[in-house]
Amino acid sequence: MNPPCGRCNKPVYPTEKINCLDKYWHKGCFSCEVCKMALSMTTYKGFEKKPYCSMHYPKTSFTIVADTPENLRLKQQSMLNSQALYKEDFEKNKGKCFSVVVDTPEMQRLKKTQDQISNIKYHEDFEKSRIRSDAPPPENRQDYEEQPSNPERFSQPPVGETCPAAVAPPSGGKRYQAVYSYTAADADEVSLQEGDLILNVEQIDEGWMFGCNQRTGQRGMLPANYVRPV
8 A cells, every 4th residue: 555645645656755754755745845846855854744945944943931830930949949059159168268359440450559569579678688698697696586676777788789887986985885796787887795895886876876896896886775885
């Protein structure tokens, strides 16, 4: 028994039979559903078991889902699951202090300014460390915990230059005695040992004095809180 044609429902004989889209077709009936253009096995496009040409092939589109009670229930369930996940993530990251900062033009300007300040600070620290490395090595360094903090320097040599020899002020005749040992950090300073006698002392400012170490014969500046009058 010959099967019916998928379009005209008439019997399809083997000599003119086309088997496609789970149906049998006459060669003349195998045409586009829209424009009726004759198709072949290489030119047709199937959609819902119907042949179409390339021009009239139906294009898929999104379907609007109605807000049925079931869809509303699924939507609410999805929101509850999202809230549960959010709460779980919040609890995990509760001890971690981080925040998301929006990269606005103002934030970019502040970041650039901060980078410039950091760069300047780095160069200042580098120059200070280089000055410190050019100073004479300490000879009699003791435990700093027993010494008072080093007062602020009255003057500091230019970067990369050695301090010239200090010039002594007019003799004042004042005598001081070292109560702590001190290692000179610059060429214009005097190293001290506990008990050293300092002659011809002149006050420079609240933190520094000028005098001559009787033991070594060196003349220069010394910290005022390392000595006491005698």
